[in-house]
Amino acid sequence: MNDRILFDDVSKFYGEVLGVNKVSFSLPPGITTLVGPNGSGKTTLMNLMTGLVRPSGGHLSVLGLTPADADRFFRMVGYCTQFDSFPRRLTGWDFLLDSLMLHGMSEGDAFRLAHEAVDRVRLGEAASRRIESYSKGMRQKIRLAQAIAHHPRVLVLDEPLNGLDPIARAESLALFQELSRQGMHLVISSHILDEVDRISDRVILITGGYIVAEGDIHQVRREVRDKPMQVLIRCDQPELLASRVFVSNHCVEARLHQDGRGVFLRTADIDQFYRILNEIAVEGLVKIEAVAPADDDTSAIYQYLIGSEGGPS
Incomplete structure (x- = not known):
């Protein structure tokens, strides 16, 4: 070694x-x-x-x-x-x-x-x-x-x-x-x-x-299974999308992007969340343009694990 x-x-x-x-x-x-x-x-x-x-x-x-x-x-x-x-x-x-x-x-x-x-x-x-x-x-x-x-x-x-x-x-x-x-x-x-x-x-x-x-940063994030993960979804009707995901009980928090063309959704079950998202996309009621993890970095992982004890330093 x-x-x-x-x-x-x-x-x-x-x-x-x-x-x-x-x-x-x-x-x-x-x-x-x-x-x-x-x-x-x-x-x-x-x-x-x-x-x-x-x-x-x-x-x-x-x-x-x-x-x-x-x-x-x-x-x-x-x-x-x-x-x-x-x-x-x-x-x-x-x-x-x-x-x-x-x-x-x-x-x-x-x-x-x-x-x-x-x-x-x-x-x-x-x-x-x-x-x-x-x-x-x-x-x-x-x-x-x-x-x-x-x-x-x-x-x-x-x-x-x-x-x-x-x-x-x-x-x-x-x-x-x-x-x-x-x-x-x-x-x-x-x-x-x-x-x-x-x-x-x-x-x-x-x-x-x-x-x-x-x-590895991304490996650590995947291992944090009991912590909600935030996803940014770019779409034409973010309010409708948020309401549909909430109905499925796979979303614990929603926050509109400041430009009004996207929504941050926080989920405790990322696999089920993506399954529901695919179903919504197939329905065609919401035009989804992009989907990306919004917190797959050191700062976000840190806040999930020990955020209650103070910010990173």
């Missing part, structure tokens, strides 16, 4: 405060989205993956290594945290060069890798300026550059899109996809779920220190 991030019954307590409890999963290369409310245990998971904290119980390994093998472990992992505290008066270049030389790089190798990282995050000439003059988006970029500069095989990203404008977000997402195609592990915690959804291979939903769902 040297290509996996493995957690086996891992727990972490801070005194009497629970961080995570009996967490188990196996992550292959690719992009994993980590979703949960504030205080759910996301940061503890990321700190465990990067070796910054040790588990109170259980076993974890990252690509076959444990945090006890500190030198090799830290060379293999990159961590872009949500918060920062940079040494005063350092330029972006100074920050990257110092970090790389702490990894044991020669000055020549450190300069080459720092230049490459600056190019990859598109920081440009700002790398020569003091970090204290950076905008929030620039600070995010220099943190990302530091996390990838030493060519880690595992990259853990805590809110990596915070503070970035739309163009910079798109560039960052493209970079994450490129790194994934190169065989890297990326674990991303992000509020901007609609954007992360488009590039994620799998999702981990966590609340109260426990994993409540883990796997």
Whole structure:
């Protein structure tokens, strides 16, 4: 399992405060989205993956290594945290060069890798300026550059899109996809779920220190059989369609689309719902133009499973 991030019954307590409890999963290369409310245990998971904290119980390994093998472990992992505290008066270049030389790089190798990282995050000439003059988006970029500069095989990203404008977000997402195609592990915690959804291979939903769902986003949604699923139906008579579906007792909620040309219908039995919908279409009273799941994404799955405890973060 040297290509996996493995957690086996891992727990972490801070005194009497629970961080995570009996967490188990196996992550292959690719992009994993980590979703949960504030205080759910996301940061503890990321700190465990990067070796910054040790588990109170259980076993974890990252690509076959444990945090006890500190030198090799830290060379293999990159961590872009949500918060920062940079040494005063350092330029972006100074920050990257110092970090790389702490990894044991020669000055020549450190300069080459720092230049490459600056190019990859598109920081440009700002790398020569003091970090204290950076905008929030620039600070995010220099943190990302530091996390990838030493060519880690595992990259853990805590809110990596915070503070970035739309163009910079798109560039960052493209970079994450490129790194994934190169065989890297990326674990991303992000509020901007609609954007992360488009590039994620799998999702981990966590609340109260426990994993409540883990796997391919669409597979997880299919497994949530006891939760109503929402479908958007484009048609010429949405009110009539809603009334017909309600009569069949396979719809628990209806909401018209704002443009008046569609209706959101929520059903607890998607198979029976589609059967009734086919019957209505055959009758010809309603002209159905399009049918699509309206909540087959990380945010909606999260709200179904643990929405009562707060929004995703």
